[in-house]
Amino acid sequence: MSTSTPASATAYRGGARAWVGRLAPPALVLLLACLPLLDLRLPGVLPGPTYTPGTLHLLALAMVMAALALSYHLLLGVAGLLSFGHALYFGLGAYLLGIVMSELELGLVPSVLVVLVAGVVISLLLGAVSLRVTGIPFAMVTLAFAQAGSVLVRRDPGRVTGGEEGLRLPTEQVPDALVGVADTRNLYWLALAALVLAFLLVSWVQGSRAGHVAAAVRENELRVRVLGMRPFLVKLAIFVAASVIAVGMGMVHLLLNSGAVPHIVSAELTISLLLMVVIGGVGSRWGAVAGAVLYVLLNQRLTVLAQATWVHDLPAPLRIPLSEPMFVLGTLFVLVVLFLPGGLAGTVARVRRWRGTAGPGGSTEGADRLEDVDDEQQVATAGGARR
Amino acid sequence: MSTVVLLLFTGVGLGAIYFLVASGLSLIYGLMHVLNFAHGVFLSLGAFLGFEVASRLGATTWTGFAASLLVGALAGALFAALTERLLVQRLYERHIEQVLVTVGLGLAAVALFDGIWGTDPRFISGPAWMGRTTSVLGANVPNDRFVAILVAGLVLLGMVLFLRRTRYGMIIRAGVENRAMVTALGIDVRTAFTLVFTIGGIAAGLGGVLASHYFGYVSPLLGQTLLIFAFIVTVIGGLGSLTGAAIASVVVALLQQFANYYLWGTGDLAVVVLLAVVLLTRPSGLMGRRA
Numbered sequence: 001m002s003t004s005t006p007a008s009a010t011a012y013r014g015g016a017r018a019w020v021g022r023l024a025p026p027a028l029v030l031l032l033a034c035l036p037l038l039d040l041r042l043p044g045v046l047p048g049p050t051y052t053p054g055t056l057h058l059l060a061l062a063m064v065m066a067a068l069a070l071s072y073h074l075l076l077g078v079a080g081l082l083s084f085g086h087a088l089y090f091g092l093g094a095y096l097l098g099i100v101m102s103e104l105e106l107g108l109v110p111s112v113l114v115v116l117v118a119g120v121v122i123s124l125l126l127g128a129v130s131l132r133v134t135g136i137p138f139a140m141v142t143l144a145f146a147q148a149g150s151v152l153v154r155r156d157p158g159r160v161t162g163g164e165e166g167l168r169l170p171t172e173q174v175p176d177a178l179v180g181v182a183d184t185r186n187l188y189w190l191a192l193a194a195l196v197l198a199f200l201l202v203s204w205v206q207g208s209r210a211g212h213v214a215a216a217v218r219e220n221e222l223r224v225r226v227l228g229m230r231p232f233l234v235k236l237a238i239f240v241a242a243s244v245i246a247v248g249m250g251m252v253h254l255l256l257n258s259g260a261v262p263h264i265v266s267a268e269l270t271i272s273l274l275l276m277v278v279i280g281g282v283g284s285r286w287g288a289v290a291g292a293v294l295y296v297l298l299n300q301r302l303t304v305l306a307q308a309t310w311v312h313d314l315p316a317p318l319r320i321p322l323s324e325p326m327f328v329l330g331t332l333f334v335l336v337v338l339f340l341p342g343g344l345a346g347t348v349a350r351v352r353r354w355r356g357t358a359g360p361g362g363s364t365e366g367a368d369r370l371e372d373v374d375d376e377q378q379v380a381t382a383g384g385a386r387r
Numbered sequence: 388m389s390t391v392v393l394l395l396f397t398g399v400g401l402g403a404i405y406f407l408v409a410s411g412l413s414l415i416y417g418l419m420h421v422l423n424f425a426h427g428v429f430l431s432l433g434a435f436l437g438f439e440v441a442s443r444l445g446a447t448t449w450t451g452f453a454a455s456l457l458v459g460a461l462a463g464a465l466f467a468a469l470t471e472r473l474l475v476q477r478l479y480e481r482h483i484e485q486v487l488v489t490v491g492l493g494l495a496a497v498a499l500f501d502g503i504w505g506t507d508p509r510f511i512s513g514p515a516w517m518g519r520t521t522s523v524l525g526a527n528v529p530n531d532r533f534v535a536i537l538v539a540g541l542v543l544l545g546m547v548l549f550l551r552r553t554r555y556g557m558i559i560r561a562g563v564e565n566r567a568m569v570t571a572l573g574i575d576v577r578t579a580f581t582l583v584f585t586i587g588g589i590a591a592g593l594g595g596v597l598a599s600h601y602f603g604y605v606s607p608l609l610g611q612t613l614l615i616f617a618f619i620v621t622v623i624g625g626l627g628s629l630t631g632a633a634i635a636s637v638v639v640a641l642l643q644q645f646a647n648y649y650l651w652g653t654g655d656l657a658v659v660v661l662l663a664v665v666l667l668t669r670p671s672g673l674m675g676r677r678a
Contacts, residue, residue: 082483082486129663129666129667132667132670133666133670136416136420136422136482136486136626137622137626137666137670139422139486140422140618140619140621140622141622141662141663141666143615143618144615144618144619144622144658144662145659147615147655147659148655148656148659151655151656152656155652271490271494274487274490275490275491275494278487320499320502320503321499321502323502324498324499324501324502325498326494326495326497326498327494327495327498327499327502329494329495330491330492330493330494330495330496330498331491331495333487333491333494334474334488334491334492334495337484337487337488337491338474338477338478338488341484
């Protein structure tokens with residue numbers, strides 16, 4: 001990219017780039033949709049050829065997590081709400097779908113509708129209580145609610161959740177095409193469709209009036225109030241939207257894994273979502289997707305690495321850290337927070353700017369936005385300090 | 388009657404452990420506005436190193452127990468001070484990122500403890516007297532409850548004296564009130580930051596050793612489990628208030644014990660309900676400042 005390029009040529013190139021930017025997502029979705037029919041191998045990244053059930057299952061899991069990370073992006077990246085209880089809604093979707101199908105003996109489609117309605121009601125109630133506080137107290141309250149849900153699932157009231165053992169998918173209510181290892185490709189397509197739907201929904205919410213007001217509230221809540229708008233209602237709307245998307249993804253996860261385990265309601269799951277979104281870059285939709293895919297693949301590869309024989313032969317100081325995937329991921333996360341503000345998306349944007357070709361929408365929004373998440377709380381504490 | 392007395396002592400003993408975790412959290416939040424997600428691993432490290440030392444010196448001797456308390460406190464203090472200096476301080480004034488760093492550290496440290504000590508709980512034993520019970524008003528109260536209450540009481544006393552009587556204590560109190568003013572007076576608050584982390588680490592380390600005796604085991608997740616209740620305690624008590632943390636720890640622990648016994652094991656849910664009620668009526672907590 002030489003600096004002597006005439007201005008018109010740069011403009012032309014910028015136009016071409018915009019076209020590529022517009023065509024790339026549908027092309028990518030098309031490619032992903034074709035994967036189960038192809039024999040692609042990515043040694044070191046994927047466990048096997050792309051048509052095998054194992055690989056398809058891993059990719060589908062990555063896509064479900066990416067969609068979940070997108071819903072978390074609505075909370076953190078758009079509304080600036082740091083929630084530690086998002087797993088509650090994911091788990092709610094998975095467990096409630098299983099319970100409705102087995103206890104009420106409804107078919108898959110009516111059950112899905114029941115669960116979605118329940119998700120709206122529960123997230124409205126809990127959101128209305130949690131949103132009475134902002135900033136760090138909000139994080140703690142959501143954490144406490146999720147913890148209550150987690151305790152409830154583990155206690156196994158009325159023997160419906162299966163306790164520590166987890167819940168098994170009631171296969172008699174599910175169409176045959178979505179059950180069994182041989183049909184993994186159908187589940188893969190379902191997960192891909194869910195991801196695309198989540199991306200469109202998140203984009204729509206973010207671009208809607210509520211999304212803009214929520215972003216304004218994140219920047220300066222006081223000013224929004226002065227303008228005569230009600231930040232509480234807007235934040236509640238975003239909270240419910242994000243929670244309902246998470247409920248939906250929980251349902252896909254139940255089908256994909258033929259069951260649900262207590263881990264999906266735990267605080268650890270929410271923290272891994274936070275990891276995905278921050279590694280990808282807070283405030284960027286593509287960042288959330290990329291962060292989630294990276295996280296899921298890395299987690300899988302590191303688990304394989306932990307069982308490798310050469311790792312077992314290492315001396316203890318090297319063997320112990322390498323055989324704990326969460327140690328490596330946690331350390332990676334700390335390094336990203338310390339040295340790569342803006343995560344993957346921010347870094348890509350910065351590299352582009354260095355090369356003098358800042359693409360459309362390319363900026364290090366992520367880094368600035370994290371600060372904005374906090375400003376709101378600063379205002380709150382400054383108000384408090386005056387008593 | 389004897390059941391009520393037993394539940395009272397068990398509850399206050401558990402409250403003592405909650406206080407040891409929550410006091411540090413509350414002080415750190417009050418001064419620095421950082422929610423320290425790594426606080427649980429300070430506790431776990433204290434518990435594990437205390438366990439190692441006690442098993443080397445003889446787990447059933449009083450020297451072993453005293454040494455485990457000392458080592459637990461030192462380990463917690465050192466880990467906390469290093470965390471503050473190496474990670475948190477680099478992100479000066481960027482509160483959300485400071486929280487994220489402690490989240491990452493918490494994850495990595497729990498995984499590391501898993502690798503070193505294994506995921507299964509290690510059952511521990513203390514001096515014979517601690518395993519026995521004392522009869523109070525007809526109730527047989529396990530003696531380790533008294534030790535937990537005594538240590539937490541001493542820590543509370545020590546913290547109050549430190550905050551009221553020493554120069555650094557005054558800087559910390561002033562910093563909680565109005566940090567900008569303290570900085571403007573030319574005082575380097577960063578030393579105070581390291582100090583509150585260290586104090587929090589000492590309390591958490593002690594709490595770790597006592598919690599391992601209270602529950603009878605130590606596991607990598609011990610700290611993170613207690614941490615969630617400590618968060619609830621700090622919110623109910625009012626963020627940044629030491630007295631609030633002390634009162635709320637006892638209230639939360641008692642509620643948990645009594646609900647577990649009389650309301651069919653719903654202690655954890657009762658605590659969350661209490662949290663919701665407190666937030667609806669007093670969003671800033673029992674002793675928190677009115678926003």
